[in-house]
Amino acid sequence: MEQYVGTGRRKTSVARVYLRPGSGKVTVNGREAAEYFHRSENMVVFRQPLAVTEKEGAFDLLVTVRGGGESGQAGAIRHGLARALVKYDENLLPTLRANGFMTRDSRMVERKKYGQRGARRRFQFSKR
Numbered sequence: 001m002e003q004y005v006g007t008g009r010r011k012t013s014v015a016r017v018y019l020r021p022g023s024g025k026v027t028v029n030g031r032e033a034a035e036y037f038h039r040s041e042n043m044v045v046f047r048q049p050l051a052v053t054e055k056e057g058a059f060d061l062l063v064t065v066r067g068g069g070e071s072g073q074a075g076a077i078r079h080g081l082a083r084a085l086v087k088y089d090e091n092l093l094p095t096l097r098a099n100g101f102m103t104r105d106s107r108m109v110e111r112k113k114y115g116q117r118g119a120r121r122r123f124q125f126s127k128r
Contacts, residue, residue: 001020002020002021003018003019003020004018004019004020004084004085004087004088005017005018005019005084005087006019006079006080006081006082006083006084006085006086006087007080007083008075008076008077008078008079008080008081008082008083008104009076009079009104010068010072010073010074010075010076010078010079010104010105011068011069011071011072011075011076011105011107011108011109012067012068012072012108013065013066013067013068013069013072013073013075013076014065014066014067014076015063015064015065015066015073015076015077015079015080016063016064016065016080017061017062017063017077017080017081017083017084018061018062018063018084019059019060019061019081019084019085019087019088020059020060020061020062021058021059021060022058022059022060023057023060024056024057024058024059024060025060025061026060026061026063027060027061027062027063028063028065028077029063029064029065033046033061033063037070037074038070039070039071042070042071042073042074043074045071045074045075045078046074046075046077046078046081048078048099048101049078049081049082049085049096049099049101050081050085052095052096052099052101053085053092053095053096055085061081063077063080065077075105078101079101079102079104079105081101082096082101082102083102086102
């Protein structure tokens with residue numbers, strides 16, 4: 001059986017996406033996607049590459065994702081799915097790149113600094 005694999009990353013999440021010809025079934029960490037993702041926006045986010053390339057319903061997705069939260073995981077799946085689609089068909093690359101799905105989102109959480117309450121938030125200042 002032919003299968004295309006793509007690895008996607010976002011924040012601290014890493015997703016491996018296995019793309020197989022099928023009917024559009026999506027499995028994330030052994031559970032159905034609708035059951036795994038609580039927010040409907042995240043369902044829309046990771047399906048974007050399929051919608052843009054008009055391949056919805058043409059593939060079954062088997063996804064293993066680790067680390068991060070729900071939004072980061074959805075972004076990682078989107079990145080991995082875009083990479084897997086390019087392995088399936090090189091001609092989809094310009095479309096996916098134009099929509100920004102091939103670029104790894106490098107934004108990460110800024111670290112907390114000492115002498116402060118957070119990354120940028122200071123402790124309350126008292127003049128007297």
